[in-house]
Amino acid sequence: MSKDLSRRNLLKKLAVAIPVGIVGKSALAKTCGITPEQTEGPFYPIADQLDKNTDLTKVTGRSAQALGEVCFIAGVVQDEFCQPIPGALVEIWQACVTGKYNHPADPNPAKIDPNFQYWGRTVTDKNGEYLFKTIVPGAYPATSTWVRPPHIHFKVHLRGYEELTTQMYWKGNPLNKNDRILQSMSMRERELVEVDFSDRRGSPYGQFNLTLKAL
Numbered sequence: 001m002s003k004d005l006s007r008r009n010l011l012k013k014l015a016v017a018i019p020v021g022i023v024g025k026s027a028l029a030k031t032c033g034i035t036p037e038q039t040e041g042p043f044y045p046i047a048d049q050l051d052k053n054t055d056l057t058k059v060t061g062r063s064a065q066a067l068g069e070v071c072f073i074a075g076v077v078q079d080e081f082c083q084p085i086p087g088a089l090v091e092i093w094q095a096c097v098t099g100k101y102n103h104p105a106d107p108n109p110a111k112i113d114p115n116f117q118y119w120g121r122t123v124t125d126k127n128g129e130y131l132f133k134t135i136v137p138g139a140y141p142a143t144s145t146w147v148r149p150p151h152i153h154f155k156v157h158l159r160g161y162e163e164l165t166t167q168m169y170w171k172g173n174p175l176n177k178n179d180r181i182l183q184s185m186s187m188r189e190r191e192l193v194e195v196d197f198s199d200r201r202g203s204p205y206g207q208f209n210l211t212l213k214a215l
């Protein structure tokens with residue numbers, strides 16, 4: 001964990017905005033919908049990087065901050081009975097504000113942001129919680145007729161559970177309606193991956209819980 005981003009301190013700061021009960025204990029009888037699997041896409045990070053932390057807005061050794069709107073994404077990794085799962089590895093990767101990935105296979109001519117850390121990872125704490133600080137990614141062309149809406153790729157794994165690869169979206173973004181990946185999903189599935197970032201008490205944040213299937 002980097003010094004500049006203590007998950008515990010940030011969660012404390014955000015606690016006023018995160019409803020108790022979402023992050024926390026749930027009755028065993030309650031069931032949580034398994035987060036739908038989505039394509040990994042072609043831009044899963046292949047190059048190692050110095051920073052392997054949860055603050056994607058800063059790169060070690062560079063003084064400037066990443067361009068774009070800063071946001072926080074917090075959530076719980078849980079099982080289908082809504083029981084938190086500690087110790088799960090959570091990886092995220094995404095485009096920078098211009099819609100460009102830091103990946104040699106990305107044909108997008110948009111500019112790379114050298115001050116953005118294009119991927120991060122963490123391990124869920126004893127309450128199954130994780131937190132990332134990042135920026136809202138730009139949209140980018142997938143084909144000549146299809147623009148991918150802002151989204152963040154997630155991969156979560158822990159022994160004893162099916163590995164989950166999925167994507168998270170900004171609820172209400174107009175590009176969501178024409179996204180071929182989102183539109184291939186049921187309404188219920190879309191609800192599980194479209195996150196509301198409209199609450200702006202302090203820094204904007206979204207609550208994205210990830211529900212794994214036990215093996």
Ligand SMILES: [Fe+2]
Nearest residue numbers: 041148151153
């Ligand atoms: Fe993507």
